[in-house]
Amino acid sequence: MPEKPEVMTVARKLKDHLVGREFKNVEIFHDNIIAYPTVQEFKENIKNKKVVDITTRGKWIVFDLGQDYLLVHLRMEGKFFYRTPKDVREKHEHVIFTLDNGEQLRYHDVRKFGKMVFISKEEAPSHKPFSELGLEFWDSNLTDAYLKEHYQNKSLPIKSSLLDQSIITGIGNIYADEILFLSQISPLLPANRLTKKNRNDIIFYAREVLNEAIEAGGTTIRSYTSEEGVHGLFQQQLKVHGKKGEPCPNCGEIILKVQIGGRGTYYCPKCQKKK
Protein backbone atom coordinates (compact mmCIF):
# COMPACT_ATOMS: atom_id res chain seq x y z
CA MET A 1 0.00 0.00 0.00
CA PRO A 2 2.43 2.60 -1.15
CA GLU A 3 1.96 6.18 -0.05
CA LYS A 4 4.30 9.03 -0.81
CA PRO A 5 7.31 7.76 1.18
CA GLU A 6 7.16 4.31 -0.40
CA VAL A 7 6.67 5.75 -3.87
CA MET A 8 9.66 8.01 -3.37
CA THR A 9 11.82 5.14 -2.22
CA VAL A 10 10.85 3.00 -5.19
CA ALA A 11 11.42 5.93 -7.57
CA ARG A 12 14.86 6.61 -6.14
CA LYS A 13 15.91 3.00 -6.57
CA LEU A 14 14.56 2.89 -10.11
CA LYS A 15 16.48 6.05 -10.87
CA ASP A 16 19.76 4.56 -9.67
CA HIS A 17 19.32 1.70 -12.06
CA LEU A 18 17.53 3.12 -15.08
CA VAL A 19 18.78 6.61 -15.87
CA GLY A 20 20.47 6.50 -19.25
CA ARG A 21 18.75 3.27 -20.29
CA GLU A 22 16.44 3.10 -23.29
CA PHE A 23 13.18 1.22 -23.61
CA LYS A 24 13.42 -1.00 -26.67
CA ASN A 25 10.14 -2.82 -26.36
CA VAL A 26 7.16 -3.34 -24.09
CA GLU A 27 4.83 -6.29 -23.77
CA ILE A 28 1.45 -5.84 -22.10
CA PHE A 29 -0.40 -8.81 -20.70
CA HIS A 30 -3.23 -6.98 -18.99
CA ASP A 31 -4.63 -4.07 -20.98
CA ASN A 32 -6.39 -2.36 -18.08
CA ILE A 33 -3.04 -1.34 -16.59
CA ILE A 34 -2.63 1.11 -19.47
CA ALA A 35 -4.81 4.09 -18.62
CA TYR A 36 -3.68 6.39 -21.46
CA PRO A 37 -3.37 6.44 -24.41
CA THR A 38 -4.47 3.20 -26.10
CA VAL A 39 -2.46 0.05 -25.54
CA GLN A 40 -1.25 0.16 -29.13
CA GLU A 41 -0.17 3.79 -28.90
CA PHE A 42 1.51 3.15 -25.57
CA LYS A 43 3.56 0.33 -27.08
CA GLU A 44 4.61 2.40 -30.08
CA ASN A 45 5.37 5.53 -28.08
CA ILE A 46 7.58 3.90 -25.49
CA LYS A 47 10.02 2.46 -28.03
CA ASN A 48 13.51 3.97 -28.10
CA LYS A 49 12.73 6.45 -25.36
CA LYS A 50 15.60 7.15 -23.03
CA VAL A 51 15.18 7.57 -19.28
CA VAL A 52 16.49 11.01 -18.34
CA ASP A 53 15.29 11.10 -14.75
CA ILE A 54 12.84 9.46 -12.37
CA THR A 55 10.89 11.48 -9.82
CA THR A 56 7.46 11.47 -8.21
CA ARG A 57 4.33 13.58 -8.31
CA GLY A 58 1.79 12.61 -5.68
CA LYS A 59 1.78 8.84 -5.62
CA TRP A 60 2.81 8.65 -9.27
CA ILE A 61 6.27 7.58 -10.35
CA VAL A 62 7.39 9.95 -13.10
CA PHE A 63 9.80 8.65 -15.74
CA ASP A 64 11.21 11.68 -17.53
CA LEU A 65 11.77 10.56 -21.11
CA GLY A 66 12.91 13.88 -22.55
CA GLN A 67 9.90 15.02 -24.54
CA ASP A 68 7.49 12.77 -22.69
CA TYR A 69 6.59 11.19 -19.39
CA LEU A 70 5.87 7.62 -18.46
CA LEU A 71 3.73 7.74 -15.33
CA VAL A 72 3.19 4.72 -13.12
CA HIS A 73 0.81 4.39 -10.19
CA LEU A 74 1.44 1.31 -8.07
CA ARG A 75 -1.94 1.52 -6.36
CA MET A 76 -2.08 -1.24 -3.77
CA GLU A 77 0.40 -3.87 -4.80
CA GLY A 78 2.39 -2.77 -7.81
CA LYS A 79 6.11 -3.64 -7.79
CA PHE A 80 9.01 -3.61 -10.20
CA PHE A 81 11.49 -6.41 -10.69
CA TYR A 82 14.49 -6.83 -12.95
CA ARG A 83 14.63 -9.98 -15.01
CA THR A 84 16.10 -11.23 -18.27
CA PRO A 85 14.22 -12.46 -21.33
CA LYS A 86 15.12 -16.02 -20.30
CA ASP A 87 13.10 -15.79 -17.11
CA VAL A 88 9.65 -17.34 -17.34
CA ARG A 89 6.93 -14.74 -16.93
CA GLU A 90 5.39 -15.01 -13.51
CA LYS A 91 1.66 -15.11 -12.95
CA HIS A 92 1.32 -11.48 -11.89
CA GLU A 93 3.79 -9.83 -14.24
CA HIS A 94 1.56 -7.73 -16.46
CA VAL A 95 3.91 -5.31 -18.22
CA ILE A 96 7.43 -6.16 -19.36
CA PHE A 97 9.80 -3.47 -20.60
CA THR A 98 12.91 -4.64 -22.44
CA LEU A 99 15.87 -2.31 -22.04
CA ASP A 100 18.74 -1.51 -24.37
CA ASN A 101 21.12 -3.56 -22.25
CA GLY A 102 19.02 -6.70 -22.65
CA GLU A 103 17.61 -6.52 -19.18
CA GLN A 104 13.91 -6.42 -18.49
CA LEU A 105 11.98 -4.23 -16.10
CA ARG A 106 8.86 -6.11 -15.13
CA TYR A 107 5.75 -4.68 -13.53
CA HIS A 108 4.19 -7.09 -11.05
CA ASP A 109 0.75 -6.44 -9.60
CA VAL A 110 -1.32 -9.14 -7.91
CA ARG A 111 -4.55 -7.21 -7.94
CA LYS A 112 -4.07 -5.45 -11.27
CA PHE A 113 -5.03 -2.08 -9.76
CA GLY A 114 -1.95 -0.22 -10.99
CA LYS A 115 -2.03 2.26 -13.86
CA MET A 116 0.42 3.52 -16.48
CA VAL A 117 0.21 6.65 -18.63
CA PHE A 118 2.37 7.79 -21.50
CA ILE A 119 1.98 11.49 -22.17
CA SER A 120 3.92 14.34 -23.73
CA LYS A 121 5.32 16.97 -21.39
CA GLU A 122 3.37 19.56 -23.30
CA GLU A 123 0.07 17.84 -22.74
CA ALA A 124 0.73 16.60 -19.21
CA PRO A 125 -0.07 19.64 -17.04
CA SER A 126 -3.61 20.00 -18.37
CA HIS A 127 -4.34 16.29 -18.46
CA LYS A 128 -5.14 13.70 -15.82
CA PRO A 129 -3.54 12.79 -13.52
CA PHE A 130 -1.42 15.94 -13.14
CA SER A 131 -4.35 18.28 -13.67
CA GLU A 132 -6.10 16.89 -10.60
CA LEU A 133 -3.28 16.67 -8.10
CA GLY A 134 -3.04 19.04 -5.15
CA LEU A 135 0.02 20.23 -3.27
CA GLU A 136 2.89 18.06 -2.17
CA PHE A 137 3.24 17.96 1.61
CA TRP A 138 6.47 19.95 1.54
CA ASP A 139 5.09 22.71 -0.68
CA SER A 140 5.37 26.13 0.98
CA ASN A 141 1.94 26.97 -0.44
CA LEU A 142 0.48 24.37 1.90
CA THR A 143 -0.72 26.72 4.62
CA ASP A 144 -3.61 27.18 6.99
CA ALA A 145 -5.21 29.53 4.45
CA TYR A 146 -4.92 26.93 1.70
CA LEU A 147 -6.56 24.23 3.79
CA LYS A 148 -9.21 26.59 5.04
CA GLU A 149 -10.18 27.44 1.50
CA HIS A 150 -10.33 23.83 0.40
CA TYR A 151 -12.05 22.50 3.51
CA GLN A 152 -14.62 25.23 4.04
CA ASN A 153 -17.30 23.56 1.93
CA LYS A 154 -16.46 20.03 2.97
CA SER A 155 -18.73 18.33 5.43
CA LEU A 156 -16.83 15.10 4.77
CA PRO A 157 -14.91 13.72 7.75
CA ILE A 158 -11.38 15.04 7.89
CA LYS A 159 -10.11 11.49 7.45
CA SER A 160 -11.70 11.33 4.00
CA SER A 161 -10.60 14.85 3.17
CA LEU A 162 -6.97 14.00 3.92
CA LEU A 163 -7.21 11.22 1.35
CA ASP A 164 -8.47 13.65 -1.29
CA GLN A 165 -5.47 13.85 -3.61
CA SER A 166 -6.67 17.08 -5.19
CA ILE A 167 -5.99 18.98 -1.95
CA ILE A 168 -2.85 17.42 -0.52
CA THR A 169 -1.32 14.66 -2.58
CA GLY A 170 0.59 11.66 -1.30
CA ILE A 171 -1.23 10.84 1.92
CA GLY A 172 -2.85 7.40 2.09
CA ASN A 173 -4.89 5.50 4.60
CA ILE A 174 -2.08 4.62 6.98
CA TYR A 175 -0.40 8.00 7.33
CA ALA A 176 -3.76 9.77 7.46
CA ASP A 177 -4.53 7.90 10.68
CA GLU A 178 -1.10 8.68 12.08
CA ILE A 179 -1.31 12.36 11.21
CA LEU A 180 -4.73 12.73 12.86
CA PHE A 181 -3.54 10.90 15.96
CA LEU A 182 -0.53 13.19 16.37
CA SER A 183 -2.74 16.21 15.70
CA GLN A 184 -5.27 14.95 18.28
CA ILE A 185 -8.16 15.37 15.88
CA SER A 186 -11.04 12.94 15.57
CA PRO A 187 -11.06 11.35 12.10
CA LEU A 188 -14.83 11.81 12.14
CA LEU A 189 -14.71 15.60 12.51
CA PRO A 190 -16.09 17.31 9.38
CA ALA A 191 -13.31 19.10 7.52
CA ASN A 192 -15.13 22.43 7.65
CA ARG A 193 -15.18 22.31 11.45
CA LEU A 194 -11.43 22.24 11.92
CA THR A 195 -9.88 25.07 13.87
CA LYS A 196 -6.90 27.03 12.68
CA LYS A 197 -4.78 25.10 15.17
CA ASN A 198 -6.14 21.83 13.80
CA ARG A 199 -5.15 22.76 10.27
CA ASN A 200 -1.71 23.91 11.29
CA ASP A 201 -1.20 20.72 13.28
CA ILE A 202 -2.20 18.63 10.29
CA ILE A 203 0.35 20.43 8.12
CA PHE A 204 3.06 20.14 10.77
CA TYR A 205 2.52 16.45 11.50
CA ALA A 206 2.00 15.52 7.86
CA ARG A 207 5.48 16.86 7.19
CA GLU A 208 6.91 15.18 10.25
CA VAL A 209 5.35 11.76 9.64
CA LEU A 210 6.08 11.67 5.93
CA ASN A 211 9.65 12.89 6.33
CA GLU A 212 10.34 10.30 9.00
CA ALA A 213 8.85 7.60 6.85
CA ILE A 214 10.96 8.67 3.91
CA GLU A 215 14.06 8.39 6.05
CA ALA A 216 12.96 4.99 7.29
CA GLY A 217 12.23 3.99 3.70
CA GLY A 218 15.84 4.43 2.86
CA THR A 219 16.84 1.85 5.38
CA THR A 220 13.82 -0.40 5.74
CA ILE A 221 13.08 -1.30 2.16
CA ARG A 222 15.58 -4.01 1.39
CA SER A 223 15.25 -4.03 -2.34
CA TYR A 224 12.35 -3.54 -4.66
CA THR A 225 13.84 -6.25 -6.85
CA SER A 226 13.44 -8.82 -4.12
CA GLU A 227 10.32 -10.71 -3.29
CA GLU A 228 10.04 -8.43 -0.30
CA GLY A 229 8.87 -5.61 -2.50
CA VAL A 230 8.02 -2.61 -0.38
CA HIS A 231 6.47 -4.44 2.52
CA GLY A 232 7.18 -3.65 6.12
CA LEU A 233 8.08 -0.03 5.72
CA PHE A 234 7.67 2.09 8.80
CA GLN A 235 5.53 -0.56 10.48
CA GLN A 236 7.37 -0.38 13.79
CA GLN A 237 6.79 3.34 14.08
CA LEU A 238 3.03 3.35 13.58
CA LYS A 239 1.17 4.54 16.65
CA VAL A 240 -2.49 3.79 15.90
CA HIS A 241 -2.96 2.36 12.42
CA GLY A 242 -3.60 -1.36 12.69
CA LYS A 243 -3.64 -1.23 16.50
CA LYS A 244 -7.28 -2.02 17.17
CA GLY A 245 -7.79 -3.18 20.76
CA GLU A 246 -4.33 -2.10 21.86
CA PRO A 247 -3.71 0.69 24.36
CA CYS A 248 -3.14 4.19 23.07
CA PRO A 249 0.58 5.05 23.38
CA ASN A 250 -0.48 8.42 24.76
CA CYS A 251 -3.18 7.70 27.34
CA GLY A 252 -3.72 3.95 27.47
CA GLU A 253 -7.30 4.08 26.18
CA ILE A 254 -8.20 1.21 23.86
CA ILE A 255 -7.76 2.10 20.19
CA LEU A 256 -10.91 1.81 18.09
CA LYS A 257 -11.41 0.85 14.49
CA VAL A 258 -14.25 2.29 12.45
CA GLN A 259 -15.12 2.61 8.77
CA ILE A 260 -14.91 6.11 7.32
CA GLY A 261 -15.59 6.53 3.62
CA GLY A 262 -15.16 2.80 3.26
CA ARG A 263 -11.66 2.87 4.75
CA GLY A 264 -10.57 1.19 7.93
CA THR A 265 -9.76 3.98 10.37
CA TYR A 266 -7.94 3.63 13.68
CA TYR A 267 -7.99 6.24 16.42
CA CYS A 268 -7.94 6.88 20.14
CA PRO A 269 -11.40 8.04 21.28
CA LYS A 270 -9.90 9.85 24.27
CA CYS A 271 -7.02 11.72 22.62
CA GLN A 272 -8.96 12.41 19.44
CA LYS A 273 -12.23 13.85 20.67
CA LYS A 274 -14.77 15.23 18.22
CA LYS A 275 -14.91 18.67 19.75
Added chain:
DNA sequence: ATACTCCCCTGAGAGC
Protein backbone atom coordinates in the same frame (compact mmCIF):
# COMPACT_ATOMS: atom_id res chain seq x y z
C1' DA B 1 -20.83 21.36 -6.86
C1' DT B 2 -20.56 17.64 -3.15
C1' DA B 3 -21.08 13.12 -1.40
C1' DC B 4 -22.55 8.74 -1.62
C1' DT B 5 -22.07 3.59 -3.36
C1' DC B 6 -20.12 0.30 -6.17
C1' DC B 7 -16.38 -1.59 -8.57
C1' DC B 8 -11.71 -2.96 -10.03
C1' DC B 9 -8.90 -7.71 -8.40
C1' DT B 10 -6.67 -11.36 -5.74
C1' DG B 11 -5.00 -13.51 -1.65
C1' DA B 12 -4.94 -13.96 3.31
C1' DG B 13 -7.17 -15.06 7.28
C1' DA B 14 -11.31 -16.19 10.03
C1' DG B 15 -15.00 -19.17 11.05
C1' DC B 16 -17.33 -23.38 10.58
Added chain:
DNA sequence: TGCTCTCAGGGGAGTA
Protein backbone atom coordinates in the same frame (compact mmCIF):
# COMPACT_ATOMS: atom_id res chain seq x y z
C1' DT C 1 -8.86 -30.46 4.95
C1' DG C 2 -11.66 -27.36 2.59
C1' DC C 3 -15.33 -24.46 1.84
C1' DT C 4 -17.38 -19.71 2.20
C1' DC C 5 -17.16 -15.20 3.79
C1' DT C 6 -14.94 -10.83 4.87
C1' DC C 7 -11.41 -7.70 4.48
C1' DA C 8 -7.43 -5.07 2.53
C1' DG C 9 -7.52 -0.07 0.09
C1' DG C 10 -6.18 3.94 -4.08
C1' DG C 11 -8.92 5.83 -7.01
C1' DG C 12 -12.41 6.14 -10.86
C1' DA C 13 -17.24 5.89 -12.50
C1' DG C 14 -21.89 6.43 -11.97
C1' DT C 15 -25.71 8.38 -9.47
C1' DA C 16 -28.47 11.17 -6.26
